[in-house]
Amino acid sequence: MPEDGPVVARTREELRAALASTGRPRGFVATMGALHEGHVSLLRRARAESATVVASIFVNPRQFDRADDLAAYPRDLGSDLDVCAAAGVDVVFAPAGEEVYPPGSATTVDPGPIGRVLEGASRPGHFVGVATVVTILIDLVAPDRSYFGEKDGQQLVVVRRIARDLALPGAIVGCPTVREPDGLAMSSRNERLAPADREAAAVLRRALLAVRDAHAGGVTDAGRLRTTMLEVLAREPRAHVDYVSVADPETLVEAEGSRAGPLLVSLAVEVGGVRLIDCEALPAG
Amino acid sequence: MPEDGPVVARTREELRAALASTGRPRGFVATMGALHEGHVSLLRRARAESATVVASIFVNPRQFDRADDLAAYPRDLGSDLDVCAAAGVDVVFAPAGEEVYPPGSATTVDPGPIGRVLEGASRPGHFVGVATVVTILIDLVAPDRSYFGEKDGQQLVVVRRIARDLALPGAIVGCPTVREPDGLAMSSRNERLAPADREAAAVLRRALLAVRDAHAGGVTDAGRLRTTMLEVLAREPRAHVDYVSVADPETLVEAEGSRAGPLLVSLAVEVGGVRLIDCEALPAG
Numbered sequence: 001m002p003e004d005g006p007v008v009a010r011t012r013e014e015l016r017a018a019l020a021s022t023g024r025p026r027g028f029v030a031t032m033g034a035l036h037e038g039h040v041s042l043l044r045r046a047r048a049e050s051a052t053v054v055a056s057i058f059v060n061p062r063q064f065d066r067a068d069d070l071a072a073y074p075r076d077l078g079s080d081l082d083v084c085a086a087a088g089v090d091v092v093f094a095p096a097g098e099e100v101y102p103p104g105s106a107t108t109v110d111p112g113p114i115g116r117v118l119e120g121a122s123r124p125g126h127f128v129g130v131a132t133v134v135t136i137l138i139d140l141v142a143p144d145r146s147y148f149g150e151k152d153g154q155q156l157v158v159v160r161r162i163a164r165d166l167a168l169p170g171a172i173v174g175c176p177t178v179r180e181p182d183g184l185a186m187s188s189r190n191e192r193l194a195p196a197d198r199e200a201a202a203v204l205r206r207a208l209l210a211v212r213d214a215h216a217g218g219v220t221d222a223g224r225l226r227t228t229m230l231e232v233l234a235r236e237p238r239a240h241v242d243y244v245s246v247a248d249p250e251t252l253v254e255a256e257g258s259r260a261g262p263l264l265v266s267l268a269v270e271v272g273g274v275r276l277i278d279c280e281a282l283p284a285g
Numbered sequence: 286m287p288e289d290g291p292v293v294a295r296t297r298e299e300l301r302a303a304l305a306s307t308g309r310p311r312g313f314v315a316t317m318g319a320l321h322e323g324h325v326s327l328l329r330r331a332r333a334e335s336a337t338v339v340a341s342i343f344v345n346p347r348q349f350d351r352a353d354d355l356a357a358y359p360r361d362l363g364s365d366l367d368v369c370a371a372a373g374v375d376v377v378f379a380p381a382g383e384e385v386y387p388p389g390s391a392t393t394v395d396p397g398p399i400g401r402v403l404e405g406a407s408r409p410g411h412f413v414g415v416a417t418v419v420t421i422l423i424d425l426v427a428p429d430r431s432y433f434g435e436k437d438g439q440q441l442v443v444v445r446r447i448a449r450d451l452a453l454p455g456a457i458v459g460c461p462t463v464r465e466p467d468g469l470a471m472s473s474r475n476e477r478l479a480p481a482d483r484e485a486a487a488v489l490r491r492a493l494l495a496v497r498d499a500h501a502g503g504v505t506d507a508g509r510l511r512t513t514m515l516e517v518l519a520r521e522p523r524a525h526v527d528y529v530s531v532a533d534p535e536t537l538v539e540a541e542g543s544r545a546g547p548l549l550v551s552l553a554v555e556v557g558g559v560r561l562i563d564c565e566a567l568p569a570g
Contacts, residue, residue, distance in 0.1 A: 106397025106398060108394075109393075109395075113391060131392070136451055139454065140452040161392060167424040169427065
């Protein structure tokens with residue numbers, strides 16, 4: 001851990017220079033800033049397993065389908081650098097847009113069908129944006145291990161898919177979701193919730209726990225599991241459901257009929273104008 | 286140069302193992318086999334500039350838009366390995382399809398508009414196939430320099446674009462086209478030409494030289510330069526023009542009106558059922 005905080009690289013060239021003499025293994029955490037305890041858990045895991053820890057802070061315009069959502073995304077580099085310093089990050093890559101997408105940049109990475117369902121259906125182009133920036137960042141950093149949160153379940157599936165398909169350097173490591181005391185998954189979006197909505201938002205976790213309990217109790221019908229979630233969500237009038245999903249954890253194809261597992265259960269719910277997502281992996285029965 | 290010929294790696298894992306203890310810099314030449322003097326010039330250049338030379342031999346199904354063209358593509362691994370051995374290649378990656386495209390593979394790399402004109406317009410999906418396989422191979426090999434022929438001019442533009450956009454490891458090096466005595470560019474497709482067609486095929490180079498001479502003589506009007514090519518091609522009844530192009534060498538947008546250069550002049554012509562391409566870079570005037 002550097003005593004004076006991380007080296008901050010603003011360009012591809014500065015990043016290359018900063019990494020040139022660092023030790024292996026190299027751990028990498030890609031973020032859009034607004035760092036919270038969820039990110040910290042990734043940075044700590046990377047710190048524990050790596051000689052060198054690299055974090056990127058870049059609000060990726062290409063993964064936002066709505067300009068207002070992009071504009072509203074919180075940005076505070078100074079505070080984020082403090083978090084990185086406290087977590088023992090060695091190098092922070094905080095590039096301007098043209099360093100990630102050079103002039104004339106036109107190349108896109110498309111993860112295929114898994115990027116067009118769920119979040120990809122609600123947010124057209126989102127996962128092409130995610131896949132493209134993750135490819136660029138992992139190729140730039142050349143890590144031995146990249147750490148992603150399990151909370152963004154579909155994103156983790158997409159990242160694993162493109163990393164395998166394109167032979168991106170290093171391994172992809174999924175890390176458990178960090179939660180508030182009432183179960184709400186940590187997210188940069190949570191700070192936009194008004195107090196009453198913040199309280200109501202705990203319903204996402206309650207819905208997932210209800211499904212987990214039902215599945216553990218022997219319910220294997222996918223339709224029944226979706227209904228279980230919807231019933232819990234219906235009891236919270238502030239929650240407006242975008243989707244609930246019970247799907248194959250690799251292909252993200254919706255499960256039909258009786259399925260023992262493994263399954264990826266996920267949901268997207270709007271509370272007070274803020275769109276929240278969460279998920280839960282169900283083991284093989 | 287290994288005394289017993291190159292190490293042949295058939296899987297990603299074997300490639301990783303073969304590269305583990307090799308020296309840097311590492312030079313890489315991606316091929317579809319059927320190696321000829323054009324490939325040999327790339328391998329020699331890589332040999333001269335590298336501690337370790339890696340060649341890949343893989344007929345990439347995703348860059349063929351026609352099944353008959355894929356089926357007709359020449360394959361002779363034994364002969365190709367002899368060529369690699371003679372050129373001092375250290376490691377040959379000759380994978381089966383599922384090693385390049387693992388089960389469930391669905392990720393594609395799209396170079397954008399430059400992949401949809403010229404060859405991309407005549408062969409839909411071609412450059413998505415090229416961009417995807419080049420990304421995979423360069424990420425697998427992690428070379429310091431990758432060598433590509435200038436003969437496939439648009440391909441070189443696409444490879445430079447994706448390498449820059451996605452921050453692929455190492456530099457992209459373009460190498461001069463190797464030609465037969467009559468000027469025909471070396472190509473695996475040439476062996477499919479019947480004798481009379483082989484003779485007629487020299488018209489592609491004559492058309493390019495006519496444009497080069499006209500440009501050197503002060504002709505800067507893009508339309509006039511295209512007409513110059515078409516006039517030469519019209520004199521060869523066996524030649525059926527697919528396209529002639531005078532374009533910006535980075536964006537591949539067709540030039541209009543008077544343009545001093547630099548320009549990329551290219552053409553695709555069918556001779557005796559075999560589609561041939563060639564190109565010439567015109568310097569800034």
